[in-house]
Amino acid sequence: MKNIAMRIRYDGTNYHGWQRQKNGITIQEVIEDALTDLTGEPVKVTGCSRTDAGVHALDYVFHFMSDTNIPVEKLPYALNYRLNEDVSAVEAWEAPEDFHARFSAKGKRYIYRIQNAKTKNPFLNRYSWHIPYHLNVEDMMKAAPILEGTHDFAGFMAAGGDQKTTVRTIRVCRVEQDPQMPESITVTVEADAFLYNMVRIITGTLAEVGFGRIRVEDMPEILASCDRTRCGLTAPPQGLFLKKVYYDLG
Amino acid sequence: MKNIAMRIRYDGTNYHGWQRQKNGITIQEVIEDALTDLTGEPVKVTGCSRTDAGVHALDYVFHFMSDTNIPVEKLPYALNYRLNEDVSAVEAWEAPEDFHARFSAKGKRYIYRIQNAKTKNPFLNRYSWHIPYHLNVEDMMKAAPILEGTHDFAGFMAAGGDQKTTVRTIRVCRVEQDPQMPESITVTVEADAFLYNMVRIITGTLAEVGFGRIRVEDMPEILASCDRTRCGLTAPPQGLFLKKVYYDLG
Numbered sequence: 001m002k003n004i005a006m007r008i009r010y011d012g013t014n015y016h017g018w019q020r021q022k023n024g025i026t027i028q029e030v031i032e033d034a035l036t037d038l039t040g041e042p043v044k045v046t047g048c049s050r051t052d053a054g055v056h057a058l059d060y061v062f063h064f065m066s067d068t069n070i071p072v073e074k075l076p077y078a079l080n081y082r083l084n085e086d087v088s089a090v091e092a093w094e095a096p097e098d099f100h101a102r103f104s105a106k107g108k109r110y111i112y113r114i115q116n117a118k119t120k121n122p123f124l125n126r127y128s129w130h131i132p133y134h135l136n137v138e139d140m141m142k143a144a145p146i147l148e149g150t151h152d153f154a155g156f157m158a159a160g161g162d163q164k165t166t167v168r169t170i171r172v173c174r175v176e177q178d179p180q181m182p183e184s185i186t187v188t189v190e191a192d193a194f195l196y197n198m199v200r201i202i203t204g205t206l207a208e209v210g211f212g213r214i215r216v217e218d219m220p221e222i223l224a225s226c227d228r229t230r231c232g233l234t235a236p237p238q239g240l241f242l243k244k245v246y247y248d249l250g
Numbered sequence: 251m252k253n254i255a256m257r258i259r260y261d262g263t264n265y266h267g268w269q270r271q272k273n274g275i276t277i278q279e280v281i282e283d284a285l286t287d288l289t290g291e292p293v294k295v296t297g298c299s300r301t302d303a304g305v306h307a308l309d310y311v312f313h314f315m316s317d318t319n320i321p322v323e324k325l326p327y328a329l330n331y332r333l334n335e336d337v338s339a340v341e342a343w344e345a346p347e348d349f350h351a352r353f354s355a356k357g358k359r360y361i362y363r364i365q366n367a368k369t370k371n372p373f374l375n376r377y378s379w380h381i382p383y384h385l386n387v388e389d390m391m392k393a394a395p396i397l398e399g400t401h402d403f404a405g406f407m408a409a410g411g412d413q414k415t416t417v418r419t420i421r422v423c424r425v426e427q428d429p430q431m432p433e434s435i436t437v438t439v440e441a442d443a444f445l446y447n448m449v450r451i452i453t454g455t456l457a458e459v460g461f462g463r464i465r466v467e468d469m470p471e472i473l474a475s476c477d478r479t480r481c482g483l484t485a486p487p488q489g490l491f492l493k494k495v496y497y498d499l500g
Binding site: 009010011056058076077080085086087088089090118119120121122123125126127 | 259260261306308326327330335336337338339340368369370371372373375376377
């Protein structure tokens with residue numbers, strides 16, 4: 001048996017997230033069905049993260065055990081013939097026996113895209129949060145790095161997580177504005193691991209800073225309070241992209 | 251009665267093109283229903299072009315006659331509340347009595363997007379033609395400008411047009427490759443007016459040049475032949491965007 005790791009990307013618009021469930025189609029189900037069909041053996045895959053309904057991935061890694069004779073490097077092409085337009089396999093490799101897509105990950109980077117314009121852009125609606133009000137982007141840029149470092153992020157977590165600790169290390173938290181297209185604002189968050197809905201709550205909180213409802217100078221206290229009600233709303237799913245999963249691949 | 255001109259953009263993926271028809275939902279129908287609802291009077295709009303099913307518009311202009319009391323510059327915002335995520339009104343203005351979205355146009359610019367990569371990118375599939383084979387982009391760049399100028403483009407037209415002449419003037423015909431993302435290739439065609447499926451046939455022909463099946467040096471003769479069978483296939487609709495409509499707005 002080989003432990004095979006695979007890198008994919010997907011447009012999550014039409015899916016109930018990654019994890020297989022009874023209520024609707026998920027990315028895991030689409031992948032497992034295609035791999036089962038391709039290899040002729042029942043395949044169960046383990047993903048690097050549960051992504052929510054409507055969230056996208058530019059880089060998502062999963063692993064699975066298989067006896068397939070198909071050369072590993074050819075698996076993505078063979079699989080893509082069985083996948084629809086929303087999901088694409090990019091790369092596969094034979095991983096060490098103990099590689100685990102979730103537990104071996106050393107960190108992840110997410111980006112969250114905001115379109116800040118009076119009128120909605122049809123080409124961005126599936127891939128961003130439309131905010132028609134004025135945002136003070138400079139203040140958002142100042143507030144974001146305050147969240148960098150090792151902190152208890154209990155205030156930035158939705159109910160429903162199953163973690164032992166709410167301490168996480170954010171390596172990068174920044175807000176950028178496209179100079180060519182100032183209405184396009186991107187929040188980047190890289191951390192060792194994430195709490196449930198953490199990036200969407202960080203983005204919602206930074207948006208409150210942009211609206212002027214949270215002051216930059218109050219951010220350290222809000223972070224320290226560990227109080228969900230002092231942070232912003234949870235930003236909607238369609239602006240969120242898993243951008244990169246990091247491993248020590250030796 | 252005012253003659254009101256409006257600029258919109260739309261993602262054509264889920265529509266049977268611009269023009270109202272019995273077989274499926276169209277952009278014209280969505281716009282007319284929303285304007286009728288907004289103004290309380292039955293509205294008929296006239297568009298700048300018939301776009302085919304699946305084709306997109308970054309800039310599309312139509313006009314309509316109306317007695318509405320809503321200030322013209324506020325119409326786009328009021329209309330956007332009644333439009334879905336696929337269509338967005340950008341700008342409206344009171345046009346001269348004789349302004350006609352189609353007949354007053356001095357020209358149009360289209361772009362056609364190709365993704366040239368082994369595996370499909372889920373975020374580009376709705377908005378480009380995926381070509382998994384090697385393309386000689388340099389040859390495509392050389393072939394495109396050969397079509398510039400005033401010529402009889404009868405060979406670059408699908409059956410079904412109702413034009414009096416097949417002579418058109420192409421002002422710009424060029425192929426560009428994104429240096430940051432070489433798999434992204436864009437064909438730009440600007441002309442005084444277009445024949446049915448003209449840009450998609452030009453793109454299909456340039457793709458044949460990229461495949462090496464049509465030689466750059468044969469392009470002038472193929473153009474002069476006015477023979478549809480010597481040109482390339484019609485490229486699929488989802489890569490085509492109406493980019494700009496030009497008027498003398500005085």
